[in-house]
Amino acid sequence: MLEKSVDYHGFQMLARFNCMATQGKIAHFANTFILRVTMQPLSKSSKLNNVCYDIRGPVLARAKEMEEEGQRIIKLNIGNPAPFGFEAPEEILQDVIRNMDGASGYTDSKGLFAARKAIMHYTQQKNIRGVGIDDIIIGNGVSELIVMSMQALLNNGDQVLVPMPDYPLWTAAVTLAGGTARHYLCDEQSGWMPDLKDIENKITANTRGIVLINPNNPTGALYPPEILQGIIEIARHHGW
Amino acid sequence: MIFADEIYDKVLYDGNTHTSVASLADDVLFVTFNGLSKNYRTCGYRAGWLVISGEKRHAKDYIEGLNMLASMRLCANVPGQLAIQTALGGYQSIDDLVAPTGRLCKQRDLAYKMLSEIPGVSCVKPKAGLYLFPRLDPKIYPIEDDQQFILDLLLEERVLLVQGTGFNWHAPDHFRVVFLPNVDDLTEAMTRIARFLENYRKQHSTISLVSNTSSKELAHKDKKQNVQA
Numbered sequence A: 001m002l003e004k005s006v007d008y009h010g011f012q013m014l015a016r017f018n019c020m021a022t023q024g025k026i027a028h029f030a031n032t033f034i035l036r037v038t039m040q041p042l043s044k045s046s047k048l049n050n051v052c053y054d055i056r057g058p059v060l061a062r063a064k065e066m067e068e069e070g071q072r073i074i075k076l077n078i079g080n081p082a083p084f085g086f087e088a089p090e091e092i093l094q095d096v097i098r099n100m101d102g103a104s105g106y107t108d109s110k111g112l113f114a115a116r117k118a119i120m121h122y123t124q125q126k127n128i129r130g131v132g133i134d135d136i137i138i139g140n141g142v143s144e145l146i147v148m149s150m151q152a153l154l155n156n157g158d159q160v161l162v163p164m165p166d167y168p169l170w171t172a173a174v175t176l177a178g179g180t181a182r183h184y185l186c187d188e189q190s191g192w193m194p195d196l197k198d199i200e201n202k203i204t205a206n207t208r209g210i211v212l213i214n215p216n217n218p219t220g221a222l223y224p225p226e227i228l229q230g231i232i233e234i235a236r237h238h239g240w
Numbered sequence B: 001m002i003f004a005d006e007i008y009d010k011v012l013y014d015g016n017t018h019t020s021v022a023s024l025a026d027d028v029l030f031v032t033f034n035g036l037s038k039n040y041r042t043c044g045y046r047a048g049w050l051v052i053s054g055e056k057r058h059a060k061d062y063i064e065g066l067n068m069l070a071s072m073r074l075c076a077n078v079p080g081q082l083a084i085q086t087a088l089g090g091y092q093s094i095d096d097l098v099a100p101t102g103r104l105c106k107q108r109d110l111a112y113k114m115l116s117e118i119p120g121v122s123c124v125k126p127k128a129g130l131y132l133f134p135r136l137d138p139k140i141y142p143i144e145d146d147q148q149f150i151l152d153l154l155l156e157e158r159v160l161l162v163q164g165t166g167f168n169w170h171a172p173d174h175f176r177v178v179f180l181p182n183v184d185d186l187t188e189a190m191t192r193i194a195r196f197l198e199n200y201r202k203q204h205s206t207i208s209l210v211s212n213t214s215s216k217e218l219a220h221k222d223k224k225q226n227v228q229a
C-alpha cells in the first residue's frame, strides 16, 4: 500500500519534471533529483476515517488470495446474480445493442429523456403522485445516487436515521458527507420491522431525515403500509 | 425527509406486494431510489435512479444541490441508461423467478430450511430480496469477534459470508447469506456451514447446551413464524 502511494507520488513528480524537461530547461536536473528525493507517506483523507464497507472488506481480500492459490470458494457474500447463472433478459440486451450507436455522447446530466419517461410511468404504477421528468435523476447505479444524496444534504454534525442492520453503503455515505448515522433498531422478534419507538428516541435537533430500506437488505423484510404510515407520521411531526 | 431505497421492489415471494412509502403522503419530502441491478439482474449495467416527490417547496435549495452534483459528473453511463425503457416496459421475467416454482423462491426455501435446522440458528423467513440474516444463539455460539468467525469459516470450509457487524448490527451474533447459487451449490454451502458450526459447538463444548435449549429454541422459532404469518 505504502509502496504504491510512494510510486504514485513519484510518478506525479516525474510527470511534472518531464513537462519542464520538454521545455528544454532541466532535463538533467530532473533525472538526478528524482533518485534522491525522500517521499512522504501518503495517507488517505481523514474524511474516510470512520467509513466502513465490509461487504468488500478484509475477509474478501483473504478469499481472493485463497482463490489465487487455486482453492475453490463458494461466495455467498454479495448480491450479484450474474455469476450464478442469472442472465439479463434477452430483450434488454438486444435493445441496448441496437441503440449502442447513439451512446457515445454525454446525455443530459439527469439522464436520457426516454429512460426518465419510463421511470416516470413506473412511479405512476407505484402510485407516487406528481413526479415530472425533472424530478428524476439517473445515476451509475443507486450507489452513486446514495452518495450524492448525502453529499448534497449534510453539514458536519448533521444526523441521519439509518436502519440497523443496514445496507452499509448508507452509513458510509452519511459518514463520508460529514454526518453521523444514528442507527434505529429493526426488531427481529417482529419480523425485522423498524421499531418506531426507537426511531423517536434517536431523533435530535440535528436529525435531517430517515433512511428506509424496503424490501430490506440484509433481513428480507417487507414493510406493510401501517409501518410506513408510522414513519411518515414521525417525519411529518418533526418537520423533515 | 424520507430516503427510500427500494431496489428490491420486484423481488417478492409468496404473492407479497410492495408499497412505496412515497405513495402514502404528499406533505413530506421523499427521495425514492430504484434501479435495474436486482429486479433485472443487470448489476453491471450500473443503471439506477432517484425520484423526488411529495412536498418539495421548502427543498428547492437541496434539489439544486443534487442537480449540481449530477452536473459535475456530466451524466450516467449511457449504455446502461439504454436498458431502462425496455426493462421497465417489457416482460417482467423476475415474476417467474420469484413464483413458487421459480429458481429464486426455491433457493430461498432451501436456504431457510437448511439454516433453521442447524442447532442454535434461527432465522426470519425473507419475504423479499436475495438474503437471509440468521441469528446465532450466543449461548451456543459465544462469538466475540464475528469477522474472525467469518474468516474461520472461510479458512475451514471455503465459504465466504459477511458478518452481521458488517451491516452495522450491534452484536456479533448474526451473519448474512446470499441465496443466489443453484440448489446443488446452495446445498453444498449450507452443509459446509452446518459442519463448521458443529465443529464450533464441539470446540466450545456447547453441545450439551443444545439439547437443553432445543425445545426453548423451537418455541422461539414458532413464535417468530406466527409473527411472520
Ligand SMILES: Cc1ncc(COP(=O)(O)O)c(C=O)c1O
Binding pocket: A079, A140, A141, A142, A143, A144, A167, A213, A217, B005, B007, B034, B035, B036, B037, B043, B046, B047, B048
Ligand atoms: C439496499 C441496496 N441498495 C443499493 C444497492 C446498490 O445498487 P446499485 O447496483 O444500483 O448501485 C444494493 C446492492 O446490493 C442494495 O442491496
